[in-house]
Amino acid sequence: xxxxxxxxxxxxxxxxxxxxxxxxxxxxxxxxxxxxxxxxxxxxxxxxxxxxxxxxxxxxxxxxxxxxxxxxxxxxxxxxxxxxxxxxxxxxxxxxxxxxxxxxxxxxxxxxxxxxxxxxxxxxxxxxxxxxxxxxxxxxxxxxxxxxxxxxxxxxxxxxxxxxxxxxxxxxxxxxxxxxxxxxxxxxx
Amino acid sequence: xxxxxxxxxxxxxxxxxxxxxxxxxxxxxxxxxxxxxxxxxxxxxxxxxxxxxxxxxxxxxxxxxxxxxxxxxxxxxxxxxxxxxxxxxxxxxxxxxxxxxxxxxxxxxxxxxxxxxxxxxxxxxxxxxxxxxxxxxxxxxxxxxxxxxxxxxxxxxxxxxxxxxxxxxxxxxxxxxxxxxxxxxxx
Numbered sequence: 001x002x003x004x005x006x007x008x009x010x011x012x013x014x015x016x017x018x019x020x021x022x023x024x025x026x027x028x029x030x031x032x033x034x035x036x037x038x039x040x041x042x043x044x045x046x047x048x049x050x051x052x053x054x055x056x057x058x059x060x061x062x063x064x065x066x067x068x069x070x071x072x073x074x075x076x077x078x079x080x081x082x083x084x085x086x087x088x089x090x091x092x093x094x095x096x097x098x099x100x101x102x103x104x105x106x107x108x109x110x111x112x113x114x115x116x117x118x119x120x121x122x123x124x125x126x127x128x129x130x131x132x133x134x135x136x137x138x139x140x141x142x143x144x145x146x147x148x149x150x151x152x153x154x155x156x157x158x159x160x161x162x163x164x165x166x167x168x169x170x171x172x173x174x175x176x177x178x179x180x181x182x183x184x185x186x187x188x189x
Numbered sequence: 190x191x192x193x194x195x196x197x198x199x200x201x202x203x204x205x206x207x208x209x210x211x212x213x214x215x216x217x218x219x220x221x222x223x224x225x226x227x228x229x230x231x232x233x234x235x236x237x238x239x240x241x242x243x244x245x246x247x248x249x250x251x252x253x254x255x256x257x258x259x260x261x262x263x264x265x266x267x268x269x270x271x272x273x274x275x276x277x278x279x280x281x282x283x284x285x286x287x288x289x290x291x292x293x294x295x296x297x298x299x300x301x302x303x304x305x306x307x308x309x310x311x312x313x314x315x316x317x318x319x320x321x322x323x324x325x326x327x328x329x330x331x332x333x334x335x336x337x338x339x340x341x342x343x344x345x346x347x348x349x350x351x352x353x354x355x356x357x358x359x360x361x362x363x364x365x366x367x368x369x370x371x372x373x374x375x376x
Contacts, residue, residue, distance in 0.1 A: 002201045008192040019197045025207055032214025092237050092263070092373070094285070124367050125289055128332035142287040142339050144239045144371035146263050187373050188235050 041072040041089045044183035045081070047170035051102075054159060056166045059114065062099055062155040064182055083184065084152040093147050095123075095184040098140035099157040100171065104164025105135040112158035113139035115182075118151055133162065136169065138179050144187070155182040236266040236279055237373035246364040248292070253302075253311070253355035256290060258370045275351050276372055278344040285341050286321070286372040288352045291365040293333040299358020301325050303336040306351045307344070320350075333365070341375065 011018045020027060029035060045064035054060040064081045074086045099113040109130050115123040125139040139157075147153070159166045171178040200207030212218050240258040248254050259271045269276045278284065286305055295301045304311055304322035312319035321340030342350065352370050356362040 004193065006191045006193045009198075010192060010194050012194045012196055016196065018195060021209060022199055025200055025209060028208050028210045029218065030210050030212045030214060030216070032216075033212035034217045036217055036219045092265075094287075094371075094373070123289070123369060124291075125335035125337060126291060126367075127334040130332045139335065140337050141289050141335070142337060142371075143289065143369055144237060144263075144287075144373060146239075187237060 037071075039185040039187060041074050041086060042185035043070045043072075043075045043083050044068040044181060045070070045075050045077055045083075046178040046181045047168065049170060051167040051169050053165060053167045054157070056103075057158075057160050059112070059156050059158045060168075061116075062157055062168055062180060062182070064155060064180075068181075069183070080152075080154070082152040082154045083182070085147045085149050087149055089186060090148045091146075091186045091189045092144055093184045093186050094142070094144055095153065095182070096140070096142045097155050097182045098138055098179055099155065100136065100138040100169040100179040101157055101159045101166075102136035102169050103159065103161035103166045106133045107161045107163050108135065108137060108159060108166075109133045109162065110158070110160035111137055111139055112156075113141060114156035114158070115141060115143065115145075116154040116156055117145065117147075121156070153182070153184070155180075235374040236268050236284075237371075238264040238269045238276060239369060239371040240264070240269055240271065241369050242364070242366045244366055245293075248301075248354055248356045248362045248364055251355075251357050253304075253353045254364075255306075256288075256352040256354055256364055256368070256370070258352065258368075262369075273349075275349040276370075277347055277349040279346070280374070281345050283341055283343055283375040284350070284372055285339070285375055286350060286370075287337070287339040288368070288370040289335055289337045290352065290354060290368040291333060291335050292354060292356070293363045293365055294361060295325060295332075295334060295356070295358075299356060301334075301336070301354070301356045301358075301362055303338055303352065303354045305338065305340055305342065306353050307342060308348055309351070311353065335367075 046066045048065045101111045113125045114121045123143045125141040239262045241260040302324040304318045305320040321338045
């Protein structure tokens, strides 16, 4: 057994590659060792504290103004409300999203929660309460998607309500418990 | 502080089968910002897949049916079969699975359910489906609705996982193509 004690490992040439092991080898983190940055980039964004009023029967982007996690400063919470894959971040991502949608009591008959990738829908959670309209509902999804550098993802919602003020709702208990969000992290290449 | 400049690190005696341990308890292994940790290690190039459905599928009354996800969007390791609709574990460990299915014509007074099955079984015990399950029924019945289920399952080599849906009621319920099934190896 050989032991190397050091604090940095770098390639010989700047911007080079350090190859660890060969086929069949196992790299094992010692018990209690922590690997930092595992599953980065990672992000989670929620709405603020106010409802977002939306136009009935219109697919609308959810304005996720509150960043909970944004490890790589890749989520835009002020203009486009989107996560953009940063340099070095290409790979498979687990994405979770939810939209809480409301209007007047017993008026909401159709709701969608969309995951958009580069401006187009790629995943959809929906409910049609046509025979039993509701006051409020949350549609959620969880999906693995393949992203490359520069790809961006966004959360959209849709409501069909017969009356009231259609809106996306940030959550409950004074909007401190969030039920409208978009979150994700990279699981690997 | 000391630096090692190197291009390869290999096991000293058994290249191809040995174990190299990084760090000791209490230490942190840092991958600096801008460094790409890629791509051939077991944890980075882990089994992962996402599959979808090309057409609608009828659900029979009182029968739990395997959802026939027949479109592979990606499948690292080729562990998902679009003919048997199974993800088969290539190695033992914990796996994360998630699915989202759209079911139309949920029967009023009846129910619709969706769950994961392992080796063809629901894991039903007492009142629980132990592999992950959701159900909607009674007055909550809808014209259509998306069901989302996620679970971490402990699998042995060659265990297989499928998505099942079932309904009970007077109407003809359909599983719709706007659905997906995803999973990956955790460790």
